[in-house]
Amino acid sequence: MRSSSKVLVTSAVCLLATACTGQSASPGDDGGGGGGDSLVYLVEQLEDADSLNRLEDHLADFTESSGIEVEVQQLDVDTMRTVLQTRLRAEDGPDVISWGSGPSFAGALAEAGLLYDLTEAYEENGWEVYDFAKERVTYDGRIHGIPGEMETVGLFYNTQVLSDLGIEPPRTLDDLRAACQAVSEAGLIPMAFGDQDAWPGSHLLSMALSSAVGPDGMEALFSGERSWDSPEVVDALTFWQEANQNGWLGESPVSIDYDTMTSLYLSGEAAMIPTGSWFINDLAVGADFESGYVPFPAPDGEGVFAAGLGSGPLISANTDNPEGAIELLDFFASEEHGQWSVENLQTIPPRPVDTEGLDVEPLLAQVLEDVSSLSEGGGELGYNIDVLMSEAFNEAMFDGIQALLTGQSTPAEVAAALQAASQQ
């Protein structure tokens, strides 16, 4: 009896202790943050095992040159969104994370004091990043990260289909209307689009609005100088309402998810697709035809690409190894890393990259050249709205575009909802 009591009491105490304390890492324990010669790098779930292998092989080059081991950990985006703040506060949290640069992402972490201030590191290491991109990781005048990749949003088109129909790539909204009409009459879907996931809808507004009001107009909207229920916003929304009502976005676009949307274009059922530069990778793998990529047309002339930043590396304020983490970011900011990401990930680095001699898709090479010249003062770039606005605004925008495409709201009502959300 007495021995059984002891066993039960001991078991209960151990159980309680285990439940209450959770895991804790001891020095040298591999389960947590990196020590002096190691780093934990937390990234959003990669697409497949091959992508992880490529990243780990690339990081092996860093280890070879620096002597710092990097352990890659992955979390899917939704889980990461939920647990990231807790993990950054933990003693054994990651040293470096790859996360979005918007105010609801890295901005919120910086505001909570969870990110390492990299302002001095930028000066000391001379990291060469486009000003446009650097601004996106600057919060309250302090720089907190290296932009990972740039993304532009515009209109891809099947060159063969447009050529066969005698249509030039659309430069103005009227050109686009005429092209959609001709494609529709030819029995194809003019623009493949799917908004079941809700976020693609934000790209419709981003590209139409960026081209209509330009970067200055977009900045006025973001700063509150211009209202989100202004006529330009209503007009941009009205175009998409018109496109949907005319069937230019295919049948019931809100029922279609992003993968189906891209497959409609890749299979040749649709002549155009409004989406972002990340789609170049899918084109390289899945399309057996040539594509072109242009900015979304403006009402009275050529438009601009809407641009934004994808996830990029940030350092945890709680890291035990800030020197090692900065060394890793120095590696990510290098031209060699930029060239590697162009060749292996088909992404646009946020810095100038010499692509000569690289194995790059012609379309990506064109986009890289465009972005480089635009970022260095050769033109203008618009803005991808959802990476710059709050989650509350994004929610209103996602719901609003879906409501517009399902006939539940008018453009004016959606614009009014956006204005209300921007005030929250």
Next chain:
Amino acid sequence: MTAAPAPAAAPPLPETGRSRRRGRRTQSGVSEATRRQQARLGVLLVAPAVVLMAVFLVFPVLNAVYYVFVDFDGLDTTPPWVGLANFTELAQDRQMWAAAWNNLIWIVLGTAGPLVLGTGLALLLWGVRRGSTFYRVVFFLPYVLPQVAVGVVWGWIYAPTRGWLNRGLEAVGLGEVTRGWLGDPDTALYAVLGTAIWTATGFVFVIVLSALRNVATELVDAAMLDGANYRQRLRSVVLPQIMPVFLMVTALTLIGGFAVFDIVFVMTGGGPANATEVLGTYAYSNAFQLSRISYGTTLALVVTALAVPVAVWLNRLQRRASSEGLGA
């Protein structure tokens, strides 16, 4: 013949020195010392379960109650105390009421549908012996499939251009009613609900069929001899016997209607434009997408508070049915 002598009462056990020292026995013949030891052992035996309940149930619930009275955004380690502000906002939140209405539709149709279909199927297959296992497996299979997989597959079925449903409708000349089922605000909730009913029907079917197998068939035969028709036999003889099981299945299905989340989240995410938003997805959206942890927790607690009285009521009905001698 003499009566057999009554068995002699067992002689009292001799008191040991220890029991004499520890005092008197209780009426049941167990000494107080033994009872204390038994009580101590009992406490020790239930202690692990109590600890588990405390750590994984009581503490999280108390923690959730704390969060509804503060404004926690997931970042601030010292969230400000807001009292009943979350409840006030909830009462005035039109989107919450729309989600609650969808929940109500879900509870009514999502409970009635599987109960009617599952019970109907069970009655159809009640007397079937050959292939009975096959039918049970086939109809129960959707219930054990992961909801995510079910949602993805039914998403394909409902797809506007390549979906089997629209193709099937076109094949039988009903092309005019084809649509993007999940993208149309008028049909999206019912399309998701249809999927949920498809998965839950198998569960009701298997449980009710098991209950029917225990129904006293002689009573059914007697009713038939008395001239009762099928409907009368079903209402007055069969259903009363399976009533406790039927109420248990009703309770489980109904509570599932309050807590519905996964199938809606996978198939529509609450869209288009909140047309399929239910309290579960709305709570998730607030807590984890808008970082309004406290408001999301308040919504979740309200869902729990609404479900508990219904569950208790159905449980009492079930116990009453059992105590009245009903039941298979």
